[in-house]
Amino acid sequence: MNNKYVGKGIPRVDGVEKVTGEAEYVQDMKLPGMLYAKLKTSTYAHAKIKNIDISKAKALPGVKAVLTGKEAYYKLGIYMVDKPILAVDKVRYYGEAVAAVAAVDIDTAEKAVSLIEIEYEPLPVVQDIEEAFREKSVLVHEHIESYKWIENVFFPEPGTNIANHFKLRKGNLEEGFSKADLVLENKFYQPQVLHVPLETHAVIAKWGSEDRIKIWSSAQSPFAVRDLFGVALGIPKNKIEVTVPYVGGGFGGKAGIHFEPLVALLSKYSNGRPVKFVATREEEVCTFPCRQGLLAKVRTGVTKEGKIVAEEIQYLWDAGAYADYGVNIGRASGYSGVGPYDIENVKLDSYTVYTNHVFGTAYRGFGHAEFFWAIERQRELIAKALGMDPLEFRMKNLLKPGSRTITGELVNENTGRVDKCLELVAEKIGYNITKTDEEKDREKKTGKYRGKGIAVLHKAPAMPSSSATSAIIQMNEDGTLRFNVSGIDYGQGTYTALAQMVAEKLHLPIEKVKAVYESNTNSGPYDWQTVASRMLILAGNAVLDACDDLINQIMEVASVVLRAVKHELALEDGYVYVKQHPEERVAFDKLAIGYVYSNGNSIGGPLIGRGKSIAQGLSNLDKETGQGRPGLDWTYGAHGVEIEVDTSTGDIEILKIVSSFDVGHVINQTLIKGQAIGGIIQGLGTALSETLLYNSDGKLLTRNFVDYKILTMQDLPEKMEVYFVETPQLDGPYGARGCAEHPMISITSAIGNAVSNAIGTELYEVPLTADRVYKAIHK
Known part of the structure; x- marks a missing residue:
């Protein structure tokens, strides 16, 4: 695409206000x-x-x-x-x-x-998730049946702590396992963690x-x-x-x-x-919600050639005291819960379970960062058991055009390519799990062992069919523009990307396009929610629809002023002109609130474009099988990491991270790299240090940043590389698809796999703290 603004690294439109302190937050108001x-x-x-x-x-x-x-x-x-x-x-x-x-x-x-x-x-x-799941457990809510919930979407089980049970069934599980030469079963755990806005x-x-x-x-x-x-x-x-x-x-919190x-x-x-x-x-x-914990049990059957033939999964989500977004996290992790793999026979049960913990809610990745710890560690363990290169094993089983997902969706050429993301990451990280004799000698002498790990990921927006958004574009008297969307840009940079789209579509200098930052339900257009990496797609389509409406109005008036039919007109740099005679033109500011002839007659009126977008084509999922179309679009990606483990302390040093995502089409190079690096760093915190801890009475112990460890600048890797594959999303604005949550997903598993490669130790629980790694080494 030969675009002037879309695809370029335009600076953030809110950057100056934020760094100067001019931006007003609720905490500033009186x-x-x-x-x-x-x-x-x-x-x-x-x-x-x-x-x-x-x-x-x-x-x-x-x-x-x-x-x-x-x-x-x-x-x-x-x-x-x-x-x-x-x-x-x-x-x-x-x-x-x-x-x-x-x-x-x-x-x-x-x-x-x-x-x-x-x-x-x-x-x-009741704190232990397995104990809470048992039939005769202490009940956090004694009368679930008295509550209201969205029926035919969520399925609580009265008399238990189960707030929702999502079921997915594909193929014939028993038949699939009968074809397996190897069956591997493991249990993985992730604790609750904080959003830390x-x-x-x-x-x-x-x-x-x-x-x-x-x-x-x-x-x-x-x-x-x-x-x-x-x-x-x-x-x-x-x-x-x-x-x-x-x-x-926000990060979902x-x-x-x-x-x-x-x-x-x-x-x-x-x-x-x-x-x-x-x-x-x-x-x-x-008092405010956190990210849910997860206990995952994964049983996988494979042939000796490395083909996954059956998989049985149970996800137990620690919802904490209230369901909030947790039931939908359980649902979303259910319909995407085997990762981007082509598996014919699947049985998956995802339970959202009440406990006496802080309640969980949406968090960047919406459950995917959690369950991918289990899935991508399991893939590594299978490859090792087969004596197969983990890269080769994944490539044999990844979704490709012609595959069907576990909910029955057909993967086509425009869906996105996880295999290309993985190939790119493996190349850039120099992926090789075999060490030379020289490397082995160095490691023995120093006690510092190096390893490389890879992991893939995917996610689609978790939203209902009614997930709609709208946009308004108004032309000011001087020909400049302002646009309103009520989705919130709380740091991800979406308003900048939308401004680029508006400038591109209207052939107007981007300096003349302003995003209205304050969102108000009385004056702003409707938007469902700013969640699920959906805003760039749906707000982008709404803004482009509003641009089309505005252009049509501009052309209606300009065609009269310039005495030309609309298809003979074009836009450029704040003017409408006749294609055959470019000197015949009229400026936007002359049309903005109505064109006035020299004799005082006027035509037109204020130019206001309106646009809308909705998540088309989604369906409810079958209660018993989970079959249907839950995802508007799927964004795929992969990570590769190189680490060094100090066996005398258990410390992990991240030497290099390489990540790749198929985003359809990059709208802003600078912002998407910043978004990706931010997500990767957030994932590193989950992988290495972050966890909520409770005493035996359920009292939360990690209540401040002294006890709850987030990463600092000195913990970050020196080398971070981000690459983008571009398989255009046909229904996305300029071919784009969302990538807000995805960089955080599978960071934990890539590091866990790298630890396995470095020291041969298998870890099943995060965070990978120094004491946990040390104990595993010297077990």
Whole structure:
């Protein structure tokens, strides 16, 4: 494609505002008469609430409202409505919000919270995912059947801790295993981890007269907040206005709805004064959701030639105390749960299971980073058992044009090429698992062993058929443009990519195109949610549709002004001109709000383009077999890593990472590389150090960055290379497909495979901390 803007490394359109501090976040905002909110949270992981005494807190001067679950009696849930705004009758995890205060300042609010007295009766705690899965386990929710959920999509099992059971069946499993020369069965585990956005959750709410509610939130999706708020509290949507300004990172943790209803209720009980809540870092860790944990059991049958003939998988997802996005993670990991492999016979059961842990939600990769730890480690173990090169083994089994996925979708030439991604990675990393005698001697002398590992990945957007978005493009009086989409750019750079598309389509200098950053449900066009790596695709198509609408309006007026039919006209650099006679032209600014002739007559009017896009072609999946079309498009990729393991300490040093993704078509070279490197680094944290730890009573121990280890600059590899394969997505804007979540997926498995290659030690649990590796070496 010979494009002027699309495909180029255009600087971020929000870059200057962010680095200068001009960008305004919810935490920066202050309204007249504003109050400040604080939470009283549970000190137990599971306990009955016997009594709450708020009398002392209410009597404290400066306190305007104190709420418990009796006043905030509504339940929330995007797929399963199971979470009270404040705990009612019992608490289900350490850190759960039990009461809330609004006061004239933070100090008063904190003092009031300390005066609230709660009497608990401790209950048995269930933390182990296998124990929670058992029939006679302690129940986190005794009456699942009383909840509302999206029927025919999610399938909870009353009388158990199972919030959802997704089943997938393809082929004949017994027949497949009968053809296997080798059957290998393993168990793999990933713990819960944190999102760690730079900006913690923040909300301001004002409950006005006639139940008119205004909310400012650091959310990923203003329309999702409005929708879920309205459903939970029974408020018509036209009375709810949600504004999302700049957001300092989300990674899935700010999707859906969180404390917006609570803060709004505090405002209501404070006679309509605005109330602001900003989570402390400890509240961000203990009270807000994390990424689910996963226990995966994988049984695989292969022939001696290396062909996978059958696979049986059980995924047990540690949902924590509430379902939230967790049930959909279980579903999404179910329909893509064998990875990008062509396997005829599959049985997969994915269970989302309640425990007394912090509840899980969406997180970059939406379950795929977790289950690929199991799948890609299992592939490595099989290759080793067969005495086959792991690269060769994968290439024999990867999906290719003509293959069918486990849900029955046909892979064609335009689907994307995971095999090309893997070949490219293997070439650039210099993949070879055989060491020379010289290398072996050096390793023995130094105690530092080097290894290389590879892993593949895939993911499609996990979204319903109703996942729609829209766009508005308006021409200003001077011929410049502004466009609105209500999906949120919270760091991924999508608004810049959309601006490139607009400039390209309208043949206008990109300096004349402005993205409107503040998203507002009253003034902005509808968008479902900014999740699932869907925004570039759907918002991109909506923006291009809006461009077409705007161009049509421009041509309608210009054809009259220039006395030419529309197909004889073209656009260039802010002008409409006649193709045969380029000197006959009219500038955009003359058409923007209506063309005026010299005699005072006018035609046209303000130029406003509107566009829309929806996830077409998706289907519900069969309840018993999981067959159907769940994915709008699939993005494939691969990683290769080279590491060095110090056997005297167990430390892993990442020497080099090479990654490749088939993104259809690159829209912005600079931003997509930054996006990829950011995801890779986030994956490294999961692989090497990050984990939530609880004591035997379910109390969360890792509540700050002293105990919860995220990577620092000194932990990063010196060499990171990112490459892109471009197999155009036919229904994507300029052929593009999403790549926001994918760089994080399979980083853990590539490193685990490299450790195996380096020292011959097989690890089945992450993070790969120095002590875990050391113990495995010296076991």
